[in-house]
Amino acid sequence: MKIGAFEELVLLAVGSLGEEAYGVVVKEMLEEKTGKSPSIGALHSALYRLEDKGCLTSHEGGATSERGGRRKKYYQITSAGKEAILEVNKIRLEFSKNIEGLNLGLDEA
């Protein structure tokens, strides 16, 4: 399973939000953690891609009036999603071993 860097961030955000991950919240989470605000289009695009890849599952629920009566789509990370993160990290680790003075702090884990 190959995922891109932005997808990885989205995946991490969804994972860390637990039961509460839907579009707007994920966007705010990413904003808070990275300091950069992804466009909603890019975010949704990534979410659908990750769902297609099997890294996320979703269910719908929770319409509010401020959403114009539209329901929220809640995402949850799957085990495949977690594996994808691990895989990315493994690659990262492989590279970092060859870079002197770079310690990702993952050796102990």
Next chain:
Amino acid sequence: MKPEKEIHPPKWADVLLKWFCSERVIETLQGDLYELYAKRRSKSSKLKADYSFIGDVISSIRPFAIRKLWSKHSNTNAMFRNNLKVAWRGLVKHKMYSLIKVGGLAIGITACLLISIFVKDELSHDRNYTEVERIYRLINVSNDPADFEKWLAHQALVAQMMKNQFPEIEMAGRLIPYNWFEGGENQVRRSDRMSNAYEDSFAFMDQELLEILRPEMVYGDLESALSKPNSILISRAKADKYFPDENPIGKTLILDEDLENPKVVGGVMENPDPQNHLQFDFLISLTEREFWRGEQTSWCCSNYNVYFKLAEGINAEELQAKLTKVMQENYVPYLRERGNLYAEAVEQYRSYELQPVVDIHLYSRDLNDVLKNGDIRIVWLFSAIAFFVLVLACINFINLSTAKSANRAKEVGLRKVVGSFRSNLIGQFLTESILVTLISTAFGIMLAWVLMPFFNTISGKTLDIPFEEWWLIPSMIILAIVVGTLAGIYPAFYLSAFRPIEVISGKVSKGAKTSTLRSIMVIFQFTCSVILIVGSLVVYQQMQFMLNKDLGYDKEHVVLLQGVNSIGDKLDLLQNNLLNLSDVQSVSASNYLPVSGTKRDQNEFWKEGRSKIDKAIGAQVWHVDDDYIETLGMNLMLGRDFDKTSLRDSSSLIINQTMARELGLDDPIGARVQNWEGWTVIGVIEDFHFESMRDGIGPLALALGRFGSVVPVRVKTNNMKGTLEEITAAWDEIMPNQPIRYSFLDEVFASMYEDVQRTGSVFTGFSVLAIFVACLGLFGLSAFMVEQRSKEISIRKVLGASIKMIFSLLTINFMKLVGMSLLIGIPVSFYLMQEWLLDFEFRIEIGWIVFVVASIITTIIAIATISFESFKAAVVNPVKGLRSE
């Protein structure tokens, strides 16, 4: 409620979002956007929030969000295959209706294909010369309001004079395509053989014209083929005939036993391309040729067609305006000098025009061109007919599809209930109609292939379906798809618009909704049919009128012996021997015959001594012998026939009634008239038709002359074959070296009207097609109606309705439509045929009988078509219709 809770993002952005988003995405995406908008509104200004919203919407135009226009699901292929399968099953299930749809469209496509091939051929004439766009033909124009005319004959010196005066003209060449001196027809033989053969495609041509047109050469050099006096250029076919297996260059041909002027072959060209306007096999050089003393430098006589090749980048219209100067500076003074009264008219009204060589084939109708050309009006007529037949076939398709809509309404409703979108249904119905047109196209091509020989006879061409051309199949497929889409689009939208609830609860009345539209279409179809029937009848009547009209001479039982000019002084002997045959009544000799295309001699005539006072009248002078009037059965009204024993008669004329009238001769017998010499009128002959009936009868005079290449023989016999054998024997005795060649005056006469005959055949052929297609449609509709009303009919019968009542119930509505068509079609056809008849100086009046006959034919055909199903329904046992349910 707090106002900030309300959400008002910019509306257009919201609409945009809804438009491009797929259903899958819109729910959550729009929700998120609204939520974000609400949050931003609470923090910042509305403007800022609006901008962010718009930005978000635009950022969402990404592949994941965009809905697919044609299929919501990715199984497009599967659906397409399913559509095909359903379409095919539908066709097979309703065999009769399918047959009507396919049959009608196949006929329409056949007509279209045949006519496109014809039109393409007509439009591609004279394209193959080098630098064709620079080649022009010179036209004379007389803008005299009393006598508007255009013609092609120019004086010998015009071509070179213009070339010298205008640097825009790069080359100038002349052609004599007329039956004039050796032009036209001749007896031909090699100088080393004795026996003559007849050839009829001679013309005179300048070396320079040869270099303008540049035909492909087989032997010899294009640059010198006609440069020597008395040289001749022959086609490959003729070279093979006279000089098989040898190089003919330098060999000599003798024309009409003229041993003093043998023609030396200067070259052999490829056979003329059938798409060129010049189809001559023998081209005789004009180099140093002077037909009489001073002919080449005089403005007197016009016998030359003139072609120019313009220099590069010259605007022909600008040049054309300047050319008139040549006439004003030279021809007008020439006429003035001689006191000719035409000088005024020439100065005021005459001008020149340049005709592009590519226009010659289709736009020479009013130029008095002797070359056989096409007619742009025929191209339009054919195209219009093809288009209409195709439209009629499409109408059948639409009518039947919408009529059958009731049967499909449930299908549509059910498909919608299980989640079909309208676009799916439209796609399905279009697939069906395109499938039908593709099948029809295949049949259409086959039908066209079968009909091609027939079409060739009526169009007078030798065309083929260009199967070997790469574009044929793709273009036919494109045609099928276009026609299929056009024919299917209305039914597709109509059928796919059904509301499922109404359909399933039975609210859609059975195919009745569009009956107005269907009625209009039926009326249209039958109006076309009526017009074509009237057209056929009028053309037929005019043809009969022309063939049977009293011509002023008797065209029956006249045998024309051709090519007699090589007989020399044995003409008397031949005539005497022929007269001795028991079946021969009289024998004449003259080239001048009362059918177009034979020899003519136009002269200017005045009453004697008034040539400087009166305007001349143009009159034919025909050189005939003393048996001419009797042999051709003309009627001498006043005076006497020629007497060849009388010396005086060498300057006597017998004139026709028109000439007597136009010259204002109250007492013609003994009157003196003149052209360039004086004549005494000794008789007046009844006007007879000597040209096609398109033209009026002009002034004409007969004079005694001895020479002729045609010997007309009047016979009276019940055994034409035997008589011809006797005549042949008499001929062979005198002319052993030349096989006899004869024709019949009535056949030559009829051939003048071949084009009318052709128009008639076209009308009839396409009337049959149009009526057939219209009937197919009517048959389908009536069958459908009977099917729909079978229960009603059964109940009516049970309640005591007679067969007659049922029958009229079923037919009356259709008959009303046919009646409407007659009401529209008759005035339209009357107008159109009246226009057509204007071409003819002698024409029929369109009588009411034509319209009665057309109405009866149309009505009978329509009734017969409807009756087929109606009658079946009317006599059927009512139990059959009521048993089920």
